[in-house]
Amino acid sequence: MADDKPRVEKVSIALTADMAAMVRGAVDSGEYASASEVVREALRDWKYKQQERDRKIAELKALIDEGERSSHTVWEGADAILAKARQRAGK
DSSP states (O other): OOOOSOOOOOOOOOOOHHHHHHHHHHHHTTSOSSHHHHHHHHHHHHHHHHHHHHHHHHHHHHHHHHHHHSOOOOOOOHHHHHHHHHHHHTO
16 A cells, blocks of 8 residues: 655755744744644645746736737727717716
8 A cells, every 4th residue: 555645855944033933933822733834834825825826827828818819909099098988978
């Protein structure tokens, strides 16, 4: 039977005094059992944020592509756009 546990690798990191105090505070409060747990959760959050950023970028690229495939209009300038908007508004 294969071992389903992920391989654990020990890594040494350097933190600012403030960051180290935050980690110790999280452990001392009982919120986490160890500094390693604090760092693992921070990395999971970072990974999630990176994935969300990548998803949003892909979504924006898709919208740009869609816009480029759609019909194009000729830029008439801001004054022409404002005049059309006023006309539509009945002014």
